[in-house]
Every structure is written in structure tokens, then in C-alpha cells.
Amino acid sequence: MQATENRDDDWSTLLRLVGSQRDRAAFEQLFRHFAPLIKGFHHSRNTQALSAEAADELVQEVMFRVWRKAPSFDAAKASASTWVYTIMRNCRIDMLRRGNRHRDIDRDIQVDDIWDESPDSQPLLFLQQARDxxxxxxxxxxxxxxxxxxxxxxxxxxxxxxxxxxxxxxxxxxxxxxxxxxxxxxxxxxxx
Missing domain, CATH: 1.10.10.10 (Winged helix-like DNA-binding domain superfamily/Winged helix DNA-binding domain)
Known part of the structure; x- marks a missing residue:
């Protein structure tokens, strides 16, 4: 496994440029790469909570957050892909919650019900990603x-x-x- 402190893959480099210089060309490359993957992930989930039209909304929300949060990206903690997919997961949970507000349900989905984001869970996250x-x-x-x-x-x-x-x-x-x-x-x- 590569030392995370020395991570210099193309996506991490582009993300650092967006975070430090607000580089629009770098963001465009990130968008062209990740947008179809986010849509593909959305379409691969057979859930009725998100309609097919929501795929574009999910892409827009994820990439907006990537732009906004890029200065906080730390390549020593995660690869650019892992970081973007974590944002995608959180956006998707938010969309599910918004959809559930319109239904009569007893309880909202809690992030902790789906994903444990405590620092102690990070090794499990990397293990699960490697297994996947x-x-x-x-x-x-x-x-x-x-x-x-x-x-x-x-x-x-x-x-x-x-x-x-x-x-x-x-x-x-x-x-x-x-x-x-x-x-x-x-x-x-x-x-x-």
C-alpha cells in the first residue's frame, strides 16, 4: 500500500489545485471524471427513494460540495476518490432524508445507522473499500x-x-x- 503522505495521483493533485488556487480547469477535469461515476452509482442502486431525475441533482450537489470543501482535502487521510465518494454518500443520505420528510414515517434515517464516521472506524472504512x-x-x-x-x-x-x-x-x-x-x-x- 502506498504511503498516504506521498499521495500524488492525478485526482488528488487536481483536488489540491481546486482547493488552493480555485483552479477551474482542474475542477472541470474532476467533474468530467466523477460526474458519470456518481450517476452510475445512483443508477446502480435500486431505490425508490431517489427518482431517475435525481441523478443530475445528486451530481450537482456533490460537485458543488467538492468545490466548496476542496480546501479541506487532506491527501494524507484519504485519496481524492475516497474523499469524493464520502461526499457523495453524505449527499445521497441527505437526499434520502429529504425524500422521507414527504412520507409518513416514524423515524428519519440517521447517518450513524448507515455509516460510522468516528475516527476509530477509519481502518474499517479502508478494509471495506479494499474488500469491495x-x-x-x-x-x-x-x-x-x-x-x-x-x-x-x-x-x-x-x-x-x-x-x-x-x-x-x-x-x-x-x-x-x-x-x-x-x-x-x-x-x-x-x-x-
């Missing part, structure tokens, strides 16, 4: 090559189904079908 990454990598290896390829293009490269269709010369329906089948297989393998 390992499980997802294993799930991807077990997919048929054509399904793995389109999932990587959609979720790792942030391409739309239409863009993948054009790039690979496949019908749009085929791309959508492969992504859907791959996600079902990944979900099944992760739920074991």
Missing part, C-alpha cells in the same frame, strides 16, 4: 468478455450507452442488454 474493490474485480473477471468490456466503458470510462454503441459498432439495444446482464451478474456475485 477485490470483490468487484473478481466479479468483472467472471463476466463474459463482451459484458465486461461494455461495463468498463460505461462505469470506468464514463461513456453513455450511445457512445459505446458507436465506438464498438454495436446496436444500442445490444449495449444496453449487455450492461443490464452484466450488472445483474455482478450484483448476484456480490450478494453471495
Amino acid at each position: 474493490e477485490r470483490d468487484i474485480a473478481e466479479g468483472l473477471r467472471n463476466l463474459p468478455a463482451e459484458q465486461c468490456h461494455v461495463v468498463k466503458k460505461a462505469y470506468m470510462e464514463g461513456k453513455s450507452h450511445s457512445e459505446i454503441s458507436v465506438e464498438l459498432g454495436l446496436p444500442l439495444g445490444t449495449v444496453k442488454s449487455r450492461v443490464r446482464l452484466a450488472l445483474k451478474k455482478l450484483q448476484a456475485s456480490l450478494n453471495r
